[in-house]
Amino acid sequence: MASRSGLLFSGSDWDFRTLSRAYETIEAIATEELHLDTYPVQMEIISSEQMLDAYSSVGMPLMYRHWSFGKHYLYQELLYRKGGRGLAYELVINSNPCIVYLMEENTMALQALVTAHAALGHNHFFKNNYLFRQWTDAGAILSYLDFAKGYIARCEERHGVDPVEEILDAAHALMEQGVFRYHRPPKLSSEKQREGLRERLEYEERSYNDLWRTLPPSKDGTKVRETDTMAERKKSLKLPEENLLYFLEKNSLILEPWQREVIRIVRVIAQYFYPQRQTQVMNEGCATFVHYTLMNLLFDRGLIGEGAMLEILRNHSNVIFQPGFDDPRFSGINPYALGLDMMQDIQRISTAPTAEDRDWFPDIAGNGDWRQTLLDAWANHRDESFIRQYLSPTLIRKWRFFVLADAANDPHYEVASIHNERGYESIRSALAHSYDIGASRPDIQVVDVDLLGDRHLRLQHKVKDGIVLEGGSRDATLRHIRKLWGYEVSMVAVDAQTGARLHERSTSQIGE
Incomplete structure (x- = not known):
């Protein structure tokens, strides 16, 4: 397995x-020493230009065309050429087989480091973490993306680029609100999925009636039938609905079959990335712990030299560097650093x-089996629960964490929690809460619509801690929803605790 000198590589x-x-x-060492369980690996060597291109299309090897990807490419290229930002040494895709992109400019020592990081660390996490197992289908994603790319290209040929881009623009604007958060979407095998998609699209195109797009509302804007009560409407439409893209795809009266399918494509991709937003600290912490452990084992066994190890440690140190809060480079907590420290x-x-x-930690302290403890943590937690379960007072002191109370009506900050018994609990809880995307993302749901009346789509935003939506973004989003819905859309802001109505905004107020 090694060269004649005993080293895996030299130079x-x-x-x-x-x-x-x-x-x-x-x-082999990862399986033997860390008991990792991974998908088969497909490694591809790419240039810096190709890495920039991968950046622009959210890291996926197959992606449909959209102007926003080109805009992102130009922005990243400008930063890279001017030295304002470096490129990732690798990209890894949650698929089966697991695809790992390696930069051709990397040295061999760096290739070994990122191979351990991505092809083994991230790969194991993708395959075993419960969020990825429940919410993504690694075996079908590549075939689905191939279908999506081809389908949207055919739509552009048949309907024109501008109409397709209009639908994509609106769907992309709603991606954050286009996921199921609390129940698992149906999962199909790739073969069944392709066959089902083909049959469904053919049927919808045969049965689609354009008259639905021009059907007027009732003259008085009231209920058409006495039995059509609000409660019955909500029951029939399964309201409230948190997934706005799903609701629009299934219930909009103005969308043609191909437009519904484009929205569905965007929704499926948004759902695919949903687990990654919840596991950044764990995912990067797992991969960083794996590469650091494996590189040290290689060195201890005489498989890499001192020069290679020094280069590996230099790059490792760059990855886990955590600037201080008063450092111009500070942009928050480095997930690589916090994740590695917790592992x-x-x-x-x-x-x-x-x-x-x-x-x-009475359940794990002194159990002697750190490998199984880590494997269980990697498999059964997301960032919020992992920090709430495993952040120790030792790490709180090392990171010098404390809690600042920042009440809007108070003229000063207040140090609310420090390094004592009660403070450790509060600090851990506050940090864990900051990684709960359910708390940080706006809670917007469809709450009512009368499909047989004026078709006014009513949304509700539950305001937490007095944090309201920014006016410009809110109005732009309402316009995108109206483009997909076709009729008036309004959003009511209510206090999440008291239910008190705060304000309402509708598309009739903001115009087209």
């Missing part, structure tokens, strides 16, 4: 044989706990 140059030999060795802290608690650790 910075690499070829495919060396890359394959390094991967096989790293994978290593779990390892310490499992093998060499303090009395404090035994009080806080």
